[in-house]
Amino acid sequence: MSSSPRIVVTDWDQDSLAEEEAVAASRGMELVRADCRTEEDVIRAAEGARGILVQYAPVTRRVLEALPGLKAVGRYGVGVDNVDVDAATSLGVAVCNVPDYGTEDVSDHAIALTMALARGVAALDRAMRSGDYSLAPAQPLHRLSGRVFGVAGLGLIGAATARKARGLGYSTIGFDPLHSPGTVSPDGTPVVTFDELVRRADVLSLHVPLNGHTRHLINADVLAKMKPGAVVINTCRGGVVDTDALVEALESGSIRGAGLDVFEEEPLPSASRLLGLENVVLTPHAAWYSEESQEELKRRTAENVMDVAAGQTPRNIVNPEVLA
Structure with a gap:
C-alpha cells in the first residue's frame, strides 16, 4: 500500500x-x-x-x-x-x-454576449437560417458610442470587462461595496450606488461572488428599475439572478434581452422557459474556457x-x- x-x-x-x-x-x-x-x-x-x-x-x-x-x-x-x-x-x-x-477569458465572454445582443447577431443568424433576410429581428439597434455599460463587481474580471467595454465605445459606471460612490476605481471606472447603476445602465454586466448578500441580487424589483432597452449579462453565478423574475421581465418586454452563461440549475433543464425566448443568448457555462x-x-x-x-x-x- x-x-x-x-x-x-x-x-x-x-x-x-x-x-x-x-x-x-x-x-x-x-x-x-x-x-x-x-x-x-x-x-x-x-x-x-x-x-x-x-x-x-x-x-x-x-x-x-x-x-x-x-x-x-x-x-x-x-x-x-x-x-x-x-x-x-x-x-x-x-x-x-x-x-x-480566467480574468481575460470571462471578460472576453461577457463582451461577446454583449455584442451578440447589441448588434442582434444571434437573432439575425436565426432569421437568416429560416429564410428571413430582413433587419426586423434585430431592430432597433443603437451604436455603442453614448451607451452606458454598467458593471456590478469591480474585481479583476469586472475591471477587465469595463476596460474592454470602454475600448468599444461604451461609457462605463460600476458598483462595488469595496469602493465608495463618487470615486473612480483603479481601472478607471466611475463608481456609483447600486440603484444608480441599475437605473442608468444600458448593459448590466454581473461580476460578483455568490453569497448571502448577492443571491437573487437581480430580482423583480431591480429589473423593474432598469431601462426598457437594457440587457443583463451574467457570467458569474446563476444564483445572482432570480430566473423566474428575469423570464417575466424578458417576456413582458420590460427589459430588452439577456446574455447568460450561468444558471441557477446547471445543466439548464430542457423545460426551462429561457430556451423559448428569442431575446436571450445562452452559453453552457463556457466563459471560463480557453x-x-x-x-x-x-x-x-x-x-x-x-x-x-x-x-x-x-x-x-x-x-x-x-x-x-
Missing part, C-alpha cells in the same frame, strides 16, 4: 487529468480520480485523503467532519460556494481557489492543494488563518 500523500479529484467534467498528474508526480503524491455527486460519494472517495480537488461536489460540514485527515480542499475556479468555508476553517482545513486564472485558462486552472488547483499537503503555504487560500 502506498505511503504517499493521497489526493482525490472528486469530480471534473474533462477527460484528462494530465496537468494534475504532472504536479502529483513532481511532488511524489498519489492522485486518484472519483466521480462524486453527493456528500456520501465524497466521504467514501476521500477517506484517508490528504487533499481533495473539487468542481461541483458538495463539501459540507458533514463531509469535512467525516474526513479527519483532510488538510486542503481545492476548488476548480474562483467561487467556493459549494464548500462550507466556515466549517473548514473551524476544522483547520485550508480552502483554496484560483481567483485570477485552452490556456483550462491548463492554468488545472495546474494551479493541484499545486495549491499539494502545497498544503506538503506543509507549505499555497499561492491562493481563502482562509489563511488555518495556516497561521
Whole structure:
C-alpha cells in the first residue's frame, strides 16, 4: 500500500487529468480520480485523503467532519460556494481557489454576449437560417458610442470587462461595496450606488461572488428599475439572478434581452422557459474556457492543494488563518 500523500479529484467534467498528474508526480503524491455527486460519494472517495480537488461536489460540514485527515480542499475556479468555508476553517482545513486564472477569458465572454445582443447577431443568424433576410429581428439597434455599460463587481474580471467595454465605445459606471460612490476605481471606472447603476445602465454586466448578500441580487424589483432597452449579462453565478423574475421581465418586454452563461440549475433543464425566448443568448457555462485558462486552472488547483499537503503555504487560500 502506498505511503504517499493521497489526493482525490472528486469530480471534473474533462477527460484528462494530465496537468494534475504532472504536479502529483513532481511532488511524489498519489492522485486518484472519483466521480462524486453527493456528500456520501465524497466521504467514501476521500477517506484517508490528504487533499481533495473539487468542481461541483458538495463539501459540507458533514463531509469535512467525516474526513479527519483532510488538510486542503481545492476548488476548480474562483467561487467556493459549494464548500462550507466556515466549517473548514473551524476544522483547520485550508480552502483554496484560483481567483485570477480566467480574468481575460470571462471578460472576453461577457463582451461577446454583449455584442451578440447589441448588434442582434444571434437573432439575425436565426432569421437568416429560416429564410428571413430582413433587419426586423434585430431592430432597433443603437451604436455603442453614448451607451452606458454598467458593471456590478469591480474585481479583476469586472475591471477587465469595463476596460474592454470602454475600448468599444461604451461609457462605463460600476458598483462595488469595496469602493465608495463618487470615486473612480483603479481601472478607471466611475463608481456609483447600486440603484444608480441599475437605473442608468444600458448593459448590466454581473461580476460578483455568490453569497448571502448577492443571491437573487437581480430580482423583480431591480429589473423593474432598469431601462426598457437594457440587457443583463451574467457570467458569474446563476444564483445572482432570480430566473423566474428575469423570464417575466424578458417576456413582458420590460427589459430588452439577456446574455447568460450561468444558471441557477446547471445543466439548464430542457423545460426551462429561457430556451423559448428569442431575446436571450445562452452559453453552457463556457466563459471560463480557453485552452490556456483550462491548463492554468488545472495546474494551479493541484499545486495549491499539494502545497498544503506538503506543509507549505499555497499561492491562493481563502482562509489563511488555518495556516497561521
